[in-house]
Amino acid sequence: MxxxxxxxxxxxxxxxxxxxxxxxxxxxxxxxxxxxxxxxxxxxxxxxxRPPAVDRYTPTPAQYRFVRARDRTCRHPGCRRPAARTDLDHVRAHRDGGATDCTNLCCLCRRHHRLKTHTHPDGASR
Structure with a gap:
């Protein structure tokens, strides 16, 4: 049941x-x-x-369920924070044309989401 x-x-x-x-x-x-x-x-x-892509920044509830079930934990190497306690992150940034689609979303804990979003490739903060 x-x-x-x-x-x-x-x-x-x-x-x-x-x-x-x-x-x-x-x-x-x-x-x-x-x-x-x-x-x-x-x-x-x-x-x-799989839930369809949407033409907006915010994922749908179905996309949240799908990506969290798929990833199970934060996708940062070595991080084991459960997916239920993570943010959904656009792998390719939405502002750079990244789709709000399950293939372009992943779970990142708040710490690793901020690290990815606010750090330049050279390691400097934005």
Whole structure:
């Protein structure tokens, strides 16, 4: 049985990679709705996958759930801060054209997020 409060993480059966995160109400809605392209038959189309990119700076709640489930901890080498206690960071800065998409987001604890954001490549503070 699915936990009412927590999300369910769905993985690829072959690679084990995270494919989607979903809450119980979202999963129930998707199961009732089925494929919008082929509503009259069992087509095998995926009705659940990684959250889509958005055209804004702030990630969606679904993107937060997905990236935190995928990363599990801060992505800075050696840091073990749990993902639930991290910020979502654009790998390629949003101001430089980086998308707000799960492929361009990662978990960084506040310390490492600030270190990345406010330090020049030469080590000087901004």
């Amino acid at each position: 699915l936990d009412q409060a927590g999300p369910l993480d769905l993985t690829d059966p072959v690679t084990g990679a995270l494919r989607a995160t979903v809450t119980r109400p979202e999963l129930e809605r998707l199961a009732r709705r089925g494929c919008r392209t082929h509503p009259d038959r069992d087509c095998g189309c995926a009705v659940l996958d």
